[in-house]
Amino acid sequence: MTDQMSVRQTACLCAISLLALKLITLPSLLVQMSTSSAILVAVIMFVADLFLLYIFLKIKEKYPNLTLYELIQKIFGKIIAKIVYIILFALFILKIIMLNNEAISYMRDIVDEDFQIIVYFMSFLPVVISLAYSGLKSTARTCEFGFVFIFIGLIFCLFLSEITFTFGEMGPIFKEDINNILNSCFNVGFWFSDFLFVTILADKIKYQKNMKKIIFSFVIITLLIVLALYVIYIRLFNVTAFLHKDAIADITQYNRNIGNSGNIDIIAILVYMFIIFFQGAIYVTTAKTIYEKIVGYENKVHALIFITLCILSLQLFVFYNLELIISFVFNYLKYMGIFAWIIIPLFYIGLLLFDKEKENGMAKKKFKQN
Numbered sequence: 001m002t003d004q005m006s007v008r009q010t011a012c013l014c015a016i017s018l019l020a021l022k023l024i025t026l027p028s029l030l031v032q033m034s035t036s037s038a039i040l041v042a043v044i045m046f047v048a049d050l051f052l053l054y055i056f057l058k059i060k061e062k063y064p065n066l067t068l069y070e071l072i073q074k075i076f077g078k079i080i081a082k083i084v085y086i087i088l089f090a091l092f093i094l095k096i097i098m099l100n101n102e103a104i105s106y107m108r109d110i111v112d113e114d115f116q117i118i119v120y121f122m123s124f125l126p127v128v129i130s131l132a133y134s135g136l137k138s139t140a141r142t143c144e145f146g147f148v149f150i151f152i153g154l155i156f157c158l159f160l161s162e163i164t165f166t167f168g169e170m171g172p173i174f175k176e177d178i179n180n181i182l183n184s185c186f187n188v189g190f191w192f193s194d195f196l197f198v199t200i201l202a203d204k205i206k207y208q209k210n211m212k213k214i215i216f217s218f219v220i221i222t223l224l225i226v227l228a229l230y231v232i233y234i235r236l237f238n239v240t241a242f243l244h245k246d247a248i249a250d251i252t253q254y255n256r257n258i259g260n261s262g263n264i265d266i267i268a269i270l271v272y273m274f275i276i277f278f279q280g281a282i283y284v285t286t287a288k289t290i291y292e293k294i295v296g297y298e299n300k301v302h303a304l305i306f307i308t309l310c311i312l313s314l315q316l317f318v319f320y321n322l323e324l325i326i327s328f329v330f331n332y333l334k335y336m337g338i339f340a341w342i343i344i345p346l347f348y349i350g351l352l353l354f355d356k357e358k359e360n361g362m363a364k365k366k367f368k369q370n
Helices: 007-019 026-062 068-076 078-110 117-134 136-160 178-187 196-200 211-237 265-295 300-317 322-331 333-354 359-369
Strands: none
Touching (some): 007 211, 078 265, 117 136
16 A cells, blocks of 8 residues: 555545635525524534544544445445445535635635636646646645645634624524524535545555544644634624625635735635645545546546546536536535435444454455455
């Protein structure tokens, strides 16, 4: 396993995945759906994500070198494994499309209203494709280096925001009924479940006894920063959230000029650009691995060409703006969350509870059969 990531690198990837689709439109959507209960919906989904991550890491402990594909194939056979991976491939491609549309919308709102999609793809695709081509280890090292800047930049953005408030100004957190809260959780599930890459790339993660502690420390610290951003956002734009769809930039709108430094939006822009490039590389690398499992052979060039064609065709001819992809998520893609939130966790829980045969035992059994 020469391309295995260290636990620290895996922790950085998990922390970045927690940020990717959470900093632009999601806060606005949460407030529109659940008003002052938006923060409660966010907390529920983050806790659910942490539970998924815990299950994935427990499976990694029990089967250190087996991925989701091998585990499904072991129980249900190759055909079911391929069907599940086709669904997951579509899910990750659509996450890339959502990431692209949010980034393009952000650039048009904050940087240049005439920002062209071709300019975005000329800068985005070469970087993420080259990172995916160079291998997971290279991507992980780059993300590990960039995570320090992202972390510091997010903290800086929080301190530039309007942070003096009382919790009473946020309104009653439990104002909405339980049905509204649960429906909101179901509707926004697509923006979460990014930790799926951990189980898809499980064989590329170096096993370590204290891996859960290291990964969760990175993830929880990052999660608290995101929740702090959400609290500030809700405090500032509770009623007018539908007008403010660039959360990471909008929370600093009252402090965009400090002294003679000029406009300091550049900090939020750079932080977000780092995030989307790294997350894009994670999505493409995961999609490449899924593609290779589906077709049954490993070929980086074939996989990356197919992924690039999927991204460009869907982006240019189907989901060519943010409103279209959001509408598609709310109408259809939210049901794909059943795989991430119900089917895969139940499958893994079943393995943890009822499969007494560990990976070494499985290997010995196969050896005897051969």
